[in-house]
Amino acid sequence: MKVGEELAPLEIAVTRTLIVAGAVASRDYQDVHHDAELAREKGSPDIFMNILTTNGLVGRYVTDHFGPSAVLRRIAIRLGAPNYPGDTMVLSGRVTALGDDATAEVSIVGANGLGRHVTGTVTISVPEGTA
Numbered sequence: 774m775k776v777g778e779e780l781a782p783l784e785i786a787v788t789r790t791l792i793v794a795g796a797v798a799s800r801d802y803q804d805v806h807h808d809a810e811l812a813r814e815k816g817s818p819d820i821f822m823n824i825l826t827t828n829g830l831v832g833r834y835v836t837d838h839f840g841p842s843a844v845l846r847r848i849a850i851r852l853g854a855p856n857y858p859g860d861t862m863v864l865s866g867r868v869t870a871l872g873d874d875a876t877a878e879v880s881i882v883g884a885n886g887l888g889r890h891v892t893g894t895v896t897i898s899v900p901e902g903t904a
Contacts, residue, residue, distance in 0.1 A: 774839070774868060774871065774877055774899060775868065775871070776868055776869065776870060776871060777867065777868065778867065778868040779865075779866070779867050780834070780835070780838045780864075780865065780866035780867065780868075780879065781838070782863050782864065782865045783834050783837075783863070783864045783865075784861055784862075784863050785830060785861065785862045785863075785864065786861055787822065787856045787857065787858060787859065787860045787861060787862055787885065788858060788859075789820065789858040791822070791826070792806060792807075792820055792821065792822045792823075792826070792856070792858060793806065793807045793820070795822060795823060795825065795826025795829070796823050796825075796826065798826075799823065799825035799826065799829075801823045801825060803823070805817055805820060805821060806820055806821065806822070806823050807820060808820065817855070818857065819857045819858055820857070820858065821855040821856055821857055822855070822856035822890075824850070824852055827850065827852065827856070827883070827890065827891050828848055828850060830862075830864070830883070831848060831850055831864065831881055831883065831891060831893065831895060832845050832848055832895070834864045834866065834881070835866065835879055835881070835895045835897055836897070838866070839877075839897060839899050840899075842899065842900050843897050843898065843899050844897065844898040844899075845895065845896075845897055846876060846896040846897060846898055847894075847895070847896040848893065848894075848895050848896075849893050849894050849895075850881070850891050850892065850893030851891070851892055851893055852890065852891055853888060853889040853890055853891065853892065854885060854887035854888040854889060854890050855887065855890070856885055856890050857885075857887075860885045860886045860887070861885065861886070862883045862884065862885045862890055862891075863883065863884050863885075864881065864882070864883045865881070865882050865883075865884075866879045866880060866881045866882070866895075867879065867880050869894070874898070875898055875899055875900060875901055876896055876897065876898050876899075877896070877897055877899060878894055878895070878896050879894065879895045879896075879897060880893075880894055881893050881894065881895055
């Protein structure tokens with residue numbers, strides 16, 4: 774692991790099932806995450822992914838890269854363009870800092886057809902010799 778290390782991009786198909794399942798799994802029952810008609814009534818063209826699903830996908834992306842011994846310490850994300858069904862989100866990342874305590878900071882971007890869906894940083898611990 775070194776500063777500047779790029780994580781391989783990950784393409785995630787944004788399906789209606791992923792959006793609804795993520796909302797239900799995170800107990801986010803806001804209608805804009807599962808009811809297209811009500812989402813349209815509120816000004817959205819369709820249902821859209823909630824931040825908790827995005828947060829989980831970002832965490833998975835980073836831990837998949839660094840392996841099963843990696844531990845998420847902090848995820849700080851900001852949402853931008855919505856993730857609507859039928860689009861693809863591409864996650865990319867780069868190691869931006871290393872700590873003396875076997876931690877790394879990773880800068881993350883998740884883009885879709887509308888622009889940047891998510892930006893942020895993830896701090897992860899990786900025991901020496903495992904990354």
